[in-house]
Amino acid sequence: MSTIQSSCAYCGVGCGVSVSSTQADWENADVSTLTLTGDSQHPANHGHLCAKGERLLDSLSQPNVLRYPVLRSGIPIAWDEASSLIADKFAQTIAKYGPNSVALYLSGQLLTEDYYVANKFVKGYLKTANVDTNSRLCMSSAVSAMQRTFGEDVVPGCYDDIEHAEVIILIGANTAWTHPVLFQRILAAKKANQTTLVVIDPVATATAKQADIHLAVAPGADLALFHGLLGYLADNKQLDHEYIATNTQGFEEVVGDAQLLSADVAKLAKQVGVTEAELTQFYQLFTQNRNVLTASCQGINQSVIGTDTTNAIINCHLALGHVGRAGSGFFSLTGQPNAMGGREVGGLATQLACHMGFSAPERELLADFWQVDHVADKKGLAAVDMFDAVAQGTIKAIWIMGTNPVVSLPNSNKIAQALADCPFVVVSEISPDSDTAKLADVLLPAQGWSEKCGTVTNSERTITRQRGFIAAKGQSKPDWWAISQVAQKMGFNGFEFTNSASVFREFAGLSAKVKQVFPSKIFDLSGLTNLSDSEYNDLLPTQWPIASADQIGQQGVRVFTHGVFATPTGKAQFVTPADTNMSNSTTSTGTVILNSGRSRDQWHTMTRTGHIASLRASIPEPIIQLHPETLAQYSVKEGELVTLESDVQHNTSQFALARVVIDQDIPKSMALMSMHWSEQFSLGKGVNQYLDNRVDPVSLQPGFKSQAVVIKPVELALQGIVFGSHDPSAQGMCWQVAQTLTTGVCHHIGFSRAEDGFAYQSTPHSLLWSANVNGQRVHVQCNMEKDIVCAIKVLSTTRVHLALEPMNAFIGKPIDKTFIKKLHQQINAGNSPLICACTGVTEAQIANQINAEFDQQVFHHGKQHLQFDKALDATQSSLGCGRQCGSCQSEVKQCAQAHWQQALTYVDLEYSTEEDVA
Structure with missing residues (x-):
């Protein structure tokens, strides 16, 4: 078995991973032959991984993968034709409207080499600084x-x-x-x-x-x-x-x-x-x-x-x-795997490469190094302003790489409309399914995490080699290569890179030049300037600054240890805040503060993780968390569906946004919702459509966290789940969320009118009946093709709780005499929420185990000597929950405490009853 060391594709911790294959021929390695573990030698994680990292291989089997350049019409084209088209459109746009009429929008998912070539192309050759990154949104x-x-x-x-x-x-x-x-x-x-x-x-x-x-x-x-x-x-x-x-x-x-x-x-x-x-x-x-x-x-x-x-x-x-x-x-703490690498090369519109600004000496150095007459002479448009310019028509051509701004930016409906109206949109992606990819005039197949090679830099300045381990499928290409092809088609020299190592050497060389001219700069890769291809391929995780090749592999490096800083005077600057009475939040009568956050097991807009069944199981639908007193204020109940209204998005549709969950842990004035959801997975799109585009005046970063919204209940006549075949455009549907299962996909659905719910997917070959299940009236419909079940719909007036995987197992089965009985038994069994994504442990399993531990302690030691910590440890040891990546430790403990308390209440009642009888 052979092993390749690489870097995790998720957050800025920068964990190392080891990928092993049972096949000696990596070029033809299949996912089924691979295993992935944490790299025990990597200084960032020492072998540990989180639930998402442990399932990186699961992310490779995308439902729909882009392998060839495609036009908006759906017609595939060759790379040569695609790069010529992009080059011509960019050249024509600049010739007619000037350099600032074009832009690139990048991602912390790109490698440093991709970022470097993009920055060189735009700021050095297109002569505009309109190149920004989604790192603007987080860092x-x-x-x-x-x-x-x-x-x-x-x-x-x-x-x-x-x-x-x-x-x-x-x-x-x-x-x-x-x-x-x-x-x-x-x-x-x-x-x-x-x-x-x-x-x-x-x-x-x-x-x-x-x-x-x-x-x-x-x-x-x-x-x-x-x-x-x-x-x-x-x-x-x-x-x-x-x-x-x-x-x-x-x-x-x-x-x-x-x-x-x-x-x-x-x-x-x-x-x-x-x-x-x-x-x-x-x-x-x-x-x-x-x-x-x-x-x-x-x-x-x-x-x-x-x-x-x-x-x-x-x-x-x-x-x-x-x-x-x-x-x-x-x-x-950095959000994305290469947010820092992107900043190093000037990926933000407000800086140049190697931490340089736009002063005349810095611009002259860069122009001389890139061998151009001049570079962009002023800051470009940051993310929010960039897409405002697209909406206003001043940016007429934009190339988006590895990110999903239609979902991730505030006032996201405006972003979608802006891109729909933009004369020329290029998107580099690994899948055509993202909300942004669907608006591309030219869609380019980028290499994914398992295919591409380069470097990333984590939160503590450690550079790690990203090593591809699967041969690129179809015509997917590195992003630096795609940019280089367009640059050369536009007649630009300086883009004849042969591989990622050649890009990195040039970047390190630029760093050395900057350090020589501006010695106060801390950023320094001069020790890596002369790496051979093989030395680059074998590069150990290394923390910058790196002035000598002897420092390769160094860790634990701190800077400013002698009190000398990178300011013109060499002294650190205290900064007086503009207004300490200023608040991040705005509220008015009848509103709550909307806080958009993260879900434990998901990533960004779920394009990488949304199709992984084990990661979707913990939170299958969009939820909005509210304090119980807030629920009372808006006359909504837990489990009901709501939408929102704000200054930028009024209730113009009947689509539900999220399901209400009671949470005692959030302030009464707040509503908390995950930012991950999009139209790709939910009819209600996502939370960012309700946020305005206010930004920090210095960083130009949007203020996502605290904006005023009004909660609006959405009335449903019927809601439930459909397994198997599904019509996503069914009449009257106002709630629809796709959820990946290990054996397929189910859809959580809802209708504002009962007749639409009953009519949905009814065919001449359907069985339709109603029954009382655990006191709830449910309506069940089975569609068949030649006596084989192709769809099962379960609807009720309130939320339907089902064990999804066992229900989906009925799809594709023949209908026999016991079918309806078995189906009813399964519906009657209900469902239990997932607590630990690593182990698949549910609330019911924790409850059963903690109760067993409770009974055992009472039996052996009596009621007066109960020890919750001992029971929790035994429960986790038995089930494994919270003992792998640890991200669910708090939820495991909270769940166990709740059921332990229930057991205490029961045993108190039991003792009291015995005393009364006596």
Whole structure:
């Protein structure tokens, strides 16, 4: 068996994976011959993977794969014809309307080599900086904050700081779900080193439930919290004045402003949304511990005050001399596998390659290196402005790579209309099924994660080789190759790359040149400039900066350790926030704050994970989580369907958006919904259609997290599930969600009129009957072809609970004398929610096991000596739930506690009854 080391395709932790094949010939390797495990030698994960990572091989079997270039008409064309068409359209558009009439929109899913060639093509040869990336949607506020303070987009610390920290603060980050492997490392440090874990989040997330301290701040209050902390540190004489005087600038202005906020702690606590005791306890962690590490993610970044909030966090660590010190300082948790790599090469419209800006010396260096007369001379349009320009008709040609802006951007209906009206849209994708791909004039087959080769950079600046292990199918090509073909068709030199290694060498060479001319820059790949193809192929995970080839394989590297920064003066800059009273949220009478977040087992717009049955099982339908008092306010009940209204999207359709779920852990004023859903999987599209396009004024990142919406109930006459054949355009359908099963696909459906539900898929060869099942009136319809079941529809006036896999097993079976009896038995069995995606363990299994452990303890030790922790450990040991990637640990514990409490109530009642009888 041979093995190839590569990198995981998901979050910015940057886990290494090992893929093994029983076949010696990798070129013809089939997925069935492959096994995937975590790479035990990789410094990011040491062999651990999350549920999504463990199922990477399952993601390869896409329902519909793009293998050849295709026109919007559906006609396939050759690559040569496709690249010529794109080149001609771009050239004609620029000739008529100027360079800024074209744009590229990229993705953190691209490799660094793809990003580099795209940046060179647009900024160096098309002469526009209209090239941005979906990293703008998740990371740009952290980028802007680090640029303002450090002078460069550089994360100072590394993962090793976790083990050195005395206090770890996670803010705006549900790390247990979004970065599970890193979170397990945090929990291990917490246990081994007695590290205090603090989670700052308005919601009692899975992460918060495992913290020592959960600070449930008001939405948008993070800025006041940390700006007030700086004032508190000054008031209590905790600052490192020598470090401040020697290594920083701007302190006096910011500290005076901060002390105005901290002067009245009681008032500040009320503004933050916590008690005075809670606020003081949190602030004292900074005064009582030397090593404090603060890590942030989307809850901070996706805000109209995200940059100022991040700078407020950095200000506190800077004032304590924490930056560059082991176990201390600010750390940015990256969302995508190569968001940092894209930033390194200038993938954002607001910067040039190798962390350069648009000053004349930087532009001249780049033009000289690329051997062009000049490069783009000013910042281009960032994501939101870019698609506004498409909508307004000023951008007339756009090339989108590896991302789904029709779903992921705010005001997504506007984005869809803009692309539909745009004269020329090119999309590079691995599947034609995404909402964006369906709007392409030219659809290009990109190589997928298992096929492409290059590099990615993770959250701690570690470069990892992405190694393809399956031969590219059809005519799918690397994205850098596709761009190079178009560039050459446009007559541009400098795109004669032979492989990804040749691209990387040029990028490293540019880095060396930048470092030579601008020695204060931290980013440095000069030690990798002369890699041969074989050395590039064998490159070990390596953390930059890398000034020498001798540093290949280095880890645990911190920067700014000597207090010298990449600013013009060499000193870090304190940043005063524009307005600490400013909130991230807007509400009015009758509205709630909509918080768009993540689901534990899904990724982005589900184009990669939505078809994996084990990952869909935990949350099969779009849900909206509301506090029970909020339900009462809107007169809706758990399990009912709702849609939303907002300033940008009114109730113009009857389609339901999500099913209501009660959640005591979220604030009464909030509605929480996953951002993953799209028209590809749900008739109601997704949550981003209701969000306006407000952005942070510095980073230009959209404020996804806190916008006002109104909840509108959707009345259904009938709802249920259909297995087997399905008509997606059925009359009167207002709820439709496709769910992949291990044996096929089922659809959750709903109708506003009962007659439409009964008419749906009725044929002359149908059996239709009604029955009472567990007190619920259900209507069952079976469609047959030659006595073989081809569809089963189960409808009711309320939500239907079914075990999906066993129900789907009836499809394709002959109808015999016992068929209806067996079907009724299965319908009557109901269903139990999935808790652990890794093991497939359901709530019912946990309940059964925890009850068994409870009974055993009562039998052996009596009621007075019950130990829940012992029962939980035995349950997890028996079932395996929460013991693999660990991302469901909080849910497992919560489920077990609920059933343990039920058992306690029952045994109390039992003892009471015995006493009464006696």
